[in-house]
Amino acid sequence: MRLDVDQLVEGVGARIIVSPRGARFDLSDFPRIDASLAGRPVSEVPKLVERICGACPAAHHLAGVAALEMLAGLTVPQDAARARRLLHYGSVAVTNATTLLNTDIEAAMALRRFGLAAQAAAGSPGHFPITAAPGGVAVGVDRVKAQEALGLAKDAQEAAVRLFSESLDDKWQYDPFTGCDFALVDADGFLDPLGSRLRARSQAGQLLAEIERDFWAQAVVETDPGSPSPRPRLAKYGRQGHYRVGPIAQARVGIYRTPRAAELQEQWLKERSSAGAARALAVLHAVEAAVLILKRMPDPVPSNQEIEYPSGIGVGWIDGARGLLVHQYEVAGGKVESAQILTPTAQNEYWLAQMLTNVAACEGLENTLRFEEAIRAADPCLPCAQAAPGEMGLEIYQCA
Amino acid sequence: MCVSIPTKIESVFAGPIPTAKLAGMERPYSLIYHPGAQVGDWVLGQNGFVIEVLDEESAIASLEAFRELGYR
Numbered sequence: 001m002r003l004d005v006d007q008l009v010e011g012v013g014a015r016i017i018v019s020p021r022g023a024r025f026d027l028s029d030f031p032r033i034d035a036s037l038a039g040r041p042v043s044e045v046p047k048l049v050e051r052i053c054g055a056c057p058a059a060h061h062l063a064g065v066a067a068l069e070m071l072a073g074l075t076v077p078q079d080a081a082r083a084r085r086l087l088h089y090g091s092v093a094v095t096n097a098t099t100l101l102n103t104d105i106e107a108a109m110a111l112r113r114f115g116l117a118a119q120a121a122a123g124s125p126g127h128f129p130i131t132a133a134p135g136g137v138a139v140g141v142d143r144v145k146a147q148e149a150l151g152l153a154k155d156a157q158e159a160a161v162r163l164f165s166e167s168l169d170d171k172w173q174y175d176p177f178t179g180c181d182f183a184l185v186d187a188d189g190f191l192d193p194l195g196s197r198l199r200a201r202s203q204a205g206q207l208l209a210e211i212e213r214d215f216w217a218q219a220v221v222e223t224d225p226g227s228p229s230p231r232p233r234l235a236k237y238g239r240q241g242h243y244r245v246g247p248i249a250q251a252r253v254g255i256y257r258t259p260r261a262a263e264l265q266e267q268w269l270k271e272r273s274s275a276g277a278a279r280a281l282a283v284l285h286a287v288e289a290a291v292l293i294l295k296r297m298p299d300p301v302p303s304n305q306e307i308e309y310p311s312g313i314g315v316g317w318i319d320g321a322r323g324l325l326v327h328q329y330e331v332a333g334g335k336v337e338s339a340q341i342l343t344p345t346a347q348n349e350y351w352l353a354q355m356l357t358n359v360a361a362c363e364g365l366e367n368t369l370r371f372e373e374a375i376r377a378a379d380p381c382l383p384c385a386q387a388a389p390g391e392m393g394l395e396i397y398q399c400a
Numbered sequence: 401m402c403v404s405i406p407t408k409i410e411s412v413f414a415g416p417i418p419t420a421k422l423a424g425m426e427r428p429y430s431l432i433y434h435p436g437a438q439v440g441d442w443v444l445g446q447n448g449f450v451i452e453v454l455d456e457e458s459a460i461a462s463l464e465a466f467r468e469l470g471y472r
Contacts, residue, residue: 030401036469051465054404054444054452101449105432112433127444127452128462228401343401381402383447 014384016371016396022357025375026397027228027349030382034226037339042068042309042331043134049327049341050128055098055381058091058119058129059320060327060341062194065132066316067327070213071309072134079298080136081194083122086298087131088193088318089290090118090149093156095321096283099379099386100163107159111283114156117149118290121297134307137300146294153291157260160284164264167276172377174358174370177351179242180208180234181249184319191254191285193319200234200243201253209234213315216328222340229349232342244351245323245344246379247278256281258288275377282321309334320344322379345380352378368394405466406442406459409450420450 015026033052037045046064050057062084069076076084093115100108123131123139130138180202184195198216200208211219222230234241243249251269256262261284268277311332318325323344330338355374363370372392379385384392411421418435419428422445430449431437437450442459444452454462 030403032401033469048465048468051462052404052469053402054406054462055402055446098446098449098451101430101432101447126458127454128458341401345402386447 014375014382014392014394016356016394018360018365018396018398019400022353023360024229024353025349025356025378025380027346027380030345031228032226032230032341032346034339034341037329037336037341040336041334042071042314042329042336043307043334045329045336045339046327053343053381054127056091056095056320056322056325057127058087058124059318059325061129062088062132063316063318063320063325063327065134066318067314067329068134068307068309068316069314070316071312071314071329071331072307074135074307077136077300080132080300082293082298083137083141083300084132085194086141086290086293087119087122087124087129088320089286089293090115090120090122091129092193092286092321093283093290094119096279099279101386103388104159104163104166107163110152110155110159111287114149114152114287114290117145117152118294121146121149121294133302133304135305136303138304139302140300141297143297146297150291150294153287153294156287157284157291160280160287161260161264164268164277164280164284167280168267168271168273170274170276171272172274172373174362174374175355175377176358177203177244177354179203179240179244179351180237181252182243182245182324182347183250183253184317184324185210185254186257189254190257191250191319192257193286195319198317198324199253205252208237213317216315216317216326217313222342228346230342230346231350232347242350243347244378245319245347246275247282247323248275248377249323250319251278251281256285258285258292260288261285275379279379322381323348343381345382348378348380352380365396365398368392368396371396403466404444404446406444406454406462409437409439409441409443412437412439422450 050060093111097108097112180200185199186192186195198211221235316327326342328340359370408423409420418431442454443450
């Protein structure tokens with residue numbers, strides 16, 4: 001792989017390819033790095049990947065370390081697990097704040113301030129997290145930052161509720177999605193971004209599968225393996241097994257455990273509301289869940305033990321700000337034989353293609369604002385997704 | 401997959417919300433998150449906003465990661 005770094009600093013514009021088979025969002029400028037990880041010591045992979053994808057470093061950090069733990073058969077003490085949760089919830093607030101900058105700058109600032117303080121309380125004061133280490137944590141928590149975060153929580157929670165209220169009435173009529181929804185749940189079946197089971201639910205509400213991490217490779221296959229647009233699907237459902245991830249999928253798959261988020265989720269389901277309101281729900285849940293940890297801070301003991309990784313397969317996953325992120329490492333002699341880094345952007349490409357195809361069929365190719373709305377709903381991790389209406393720089397290519 | 405690559409601030413423009421010119425970039429970047437950022441600082445930019453100021457060690461570590469994976 002040889003790419004020009006200068007072209008990628010700000011990313012390229014958004015390209016839509018329209019053919020007789022339908023429309024799709026072009027991800028070819030953002031190739032997978034999976035193949036480049038082969039031959040590297042597996043212990044270095046999480047850090048390497050989080051540096052490349054600097055937009056969501058906490059999600060890659062936590063998924064990567066979890067994959068190493070599965071490989072080495074390590075369990076995580078409860079206090080360390082709670083510190084990691086705090087890091088994750090803070091990162092959800094920070095990542096969504098960036099998305100909101102063009103729409104509600106006050107909400108963005110409130111969420112970012114809270115999220116940064118929560119991440120620092122979890123031991124990660126910088127942009128690239130250092131909290132997790134295989135088997136526990138690498139650093140202790142910061143109780144001063146925890147108090148600071150608690151002081152900022154009310155504003156952050158109010159911002160999330162306001163965002164929900166403002167977007168509840170938005171209706172998006174161009175989503176004909178026919179696949180299923182994926183989200184992580186806990187042992188009791190509640191939504192849990194660090195959950196042990198991956199639940200799949202059909203658009204009719206039927207529970208299709210609950211998958212443990214050990215069965216990820218058998219349960220989910222890529223239609224076009226290794227491609228930037230791999231179109232993964234539930235293996236046993238064939239072409240009907242395509243899925244989406246992220247806030248809409250989460251809100252349809254299970255119930256949020258925190259009280260205010262669960263209350264507003266009922267409204268969201270009743271109103272069949274928008275991606276924006278679903279995103280606000282996920283943020284509200286993150287703030288509420290972070291506050292529960294901040295009020296009773298964990299006291300994990302840092303350790304940086306030397307670990308020898310046996311040959312085998314390790315899978316780590318997390319429901320990050322944009323949805324499910326999966327790291328899978330197949331290892332021999334401590335080195336990666338093959339890797340799969342499956343991002344929400346890649347997993348949602350099929351869903352986005354269905355929306356774009358529907359917009360093209362209903363509106364033609366001239367109404368670019370509708371295409372922008374589809375892209376905003378799927379929220380690919382690209383600069384264009386956060387552009388103000390009319391400023392996405394869409395390029396539409398027609399081909400035979 | 402998405403990528404986020406450190407770059408340097410080349411110039412800063414004062415205003416109610418200051419903006420910056422980043423190396424290799426045409427468009428102005430808002431400094432609303434980091435109003436104190438200065439010329440020469442390493443930053444991460446996203447969608448017209450400077451989202452993070454990095455220390456030099458961190459920026460070099462990120463650039464090294466890109467090189468290791470074959471980005472030139």
